Each structure stands twice: as C-alpha cells, then as structure tokens.
Amino acid sequence: MTITEKLQKCFKAPLPGFTAQLQMAPTYRMNDLLNADNHINAVKSSVLILFYEKGGEYYLPFIKRPHYDGVHSGQIAFPGGRWEATDKSMYHTALREAREEIGIYSEKVSYMGKLTDLYIPPSNYIVSPFTGIYHSTKTFVADPTEVAAIIEVPLSFFLRPEARTEAQLKLSSGQEITTPCFNYNNHIIWGATAMILNELIVLWKTTV
Numbered sequence: 142m143t144i145t146e147k148l149q150k151c152f153k154a155p156l157p158g159f160t161a162q163l164q165m166a167p168t169y170r171m172n173d174l175l176n177a178d179n180h181i182n183a184v185k186s187s188v189l190i191l192f193y194e195k196g197g198e199y200y201l202p203f204i205k206r207p208h209y210d211g212v213h214s215g216q217i218a219f220p221g222g223r224w225e226a227t228d229k230s231m232y233h234t235a236l237r238e239a240r241e242e243i244g245i246y247s248e249k250v251s252y253m254g255k256l257t258d259l260y261i262p263p264s265n266y267i268v269s270p271f272t273g274i275y276h277s278t279k280t281f282v283a284d285p286t287e288v289a290a291i292i293e294v295p296l297s298f299f300l301r302p303e304a305r306t307e308a309q310l311k312l313s314s315g316q317e318i319t320t321p322c323f324n325y326n327n328h329i330i331w332g333a334t335a336m337i338l339n340e341l342i343v344l345w346k347t348t349v
Contacts (some may be wrong), residue, residue, distance in 0.1 A: 144192055144199055145274060146249070147245040151348045152254030152272075161343040162259055165252055165305070167320040170332075173262040180260050183267040187235035188221030190341060191250065195240075195302050198295055203330065204242055205290040209339035215313075217292060217330045219337070220245075222270070231269040243291055244282035250275055261333045270337045291292050297344050 142150075166174055192199050205216050220239035228234040232255070236247040254349040281291045298304055308322045308329050322331035323338065332337065 142245060144194075145253075147345070148192070148253040148272060148274070148275050151344050154344065154348050156257050156342040157347070158257045159259075161340040162257065164340040165258060165321045165331070165335040166342075167318060167332060169318055169320075170262060174260070175214075177277070183260060183265050185231065185234075185269070186222055186223065186266045187223040187231045187238065187269045188219035189235040189239040189250075190219055190272045190337070191239065191245070191268060191275050192253075192272070192296065193277070195293070198297060200295050201291045201299075202243055203292040203294060203334070204283070204288045205292060205328070207287070207289045209296075211298075213297070215289075216332065217328055218334045223266070235271045236273075237270070242284050242288050244279075244284075246277055246279065248344050249277040250335070256337060256344075257280050259333055259337055267349065268333060268337070270340075284345070290326050292325070294328075298325055299323060300346065301336065305339075 163174065191202055202220065204220055206216050206218060220242045221235055222238040223233060224234045228237060232252060236250060239245050240247050250273040253272040253274060256272070258267055258269050260267045274338050283291050306322060306324050307319055308324060308331065309317065309319050310329065311317050320331050322329050322335055
C-alpha cells in the first residue's frame with residue numbers, strides 16, 4: 142500500500158479525536174483542556190503535517206521556535222500559524238505558514254485530510270491540523286525570524302511503542318513539570334504538537 146493509499150484509507154475511518162489527543166496531554170493542563178468548551182474568542186490557526194520521502198522512507202518536518210518572551214518559547218511544533226483574512230480556507234492558512242516558515246512549494250502538496258481541532262488554553266488558539274504529501278526534493282529553508290531549526294523525523298520513529306515517553310521540563314514561567322512526550326534525538330515534542338501527532342499515530346495504527 143502506498144503512503145497515499147494509506148492516508149486516504151485513514152481519513153475514510155472515524156477520527157480517534159480528543160480521546161487520542163488526551164493521551165499525550167500535560168497533566169497540569171488536563172483540567173483546562175477538559176473544561177475548555179467555549180472557544181468563541183479563540184484565535185483560529187492551522188498546522189501542516191507534511192509527509193515527504195527521503196532516502197526511501199517518509200519523514201515529517203517540525204520547527205523549533207526561537208526563544209522569546211512567550212508561552213511557546215523554544216518549543217517544537219508543526220509548521221503553522223494564525224488565520225489571516227486573505228486565506229481562502231484554514232487549509233490555505235497551513236500552506237501559507239509552511240511556505241513562510243520552511244520554504245515549501247504549496248503547489249507540490251497533495252491534500253490528504255484533516256484531524257480534530259485542538260484548543261490550546263495558554264495561548265487561546267484553536268488549531269486545525271491538516272495533512273499532506275510533499276512531492277518535492279527541495280531542501281527546506283528556515284525563516285530565521287520564526288524558526289530556530291528544522292527537525293526532520295522519520296514516520297517510522299513515531300510508530301514504535303517506545304517513542305512515547307516522559308520528560309521533565311522547565312517552562313518559560315519557571316514552573317517545572319513532568320509531561321508525556323516524544324523524544325527524538327533529545328528533541329522533546331510535547332504539548333499540543335504531541336497531542337495532535339498522537340491522534341495521527343492512533344489513526345494510522347488502527348487503520349488496516
């Protein structure tokens with residue numbers, strides 16, 4: 142089965158949704174997430190989960206945010222950002238942001254499907270996650286104002302049971318926490334990114 146066929150099959154199945162997302166939720170945010178029913182004033186945003194082939198296997202690109210005075214400083218995330226009035230749709234928001242942040246060619250992305258929206262209490266963002274396959278061998282180029290580094294992770298890593306682990310982190314507020322995460326070569330993927338990613342992993346593993 143090709144990657145396209147697999148993803149098409151995945152998105153014909155029911156989404157695992159919030160239940161899968163919560164498996165990777167930070168414990169200290171659990172109450173906020175469970176009680177976050179009113180998103181009327183939330184900032185609309187999108188991320189792009191981009192599959193691309195390299196060296197005979199498929200990878201996903203992540204960005205490491207620069208350090209700044211904010212709740213997501215230095216964190217690892219999918220390319221993405223807030224919706225703008227000129228965007229045709231939330232999917233086009235994800236494409237535009239990925240083009241700006243990592244230099245993709247939007248026209249070389251094949252849309253595959255959308256995962257479940259996720260509300261992020263600390264920043265009051267509601268994130269729409271979209272998936273696509275990138276048909277290009279072009280090297281990613283980081284926007285230095287928005288991206289400290291681009292981290293390329295093989296899809297096969299996330300499909301291993303041992304990929305899920307825990308990490309002790311110190312937040313920008315100074316608070317120290319223990320949280321579920323994915324640890325790839327000491328790159329800690331946690332929070333909303335890990336929650337979104339886990340829904341994709343569960344969907345992938347349960348679709349046969």
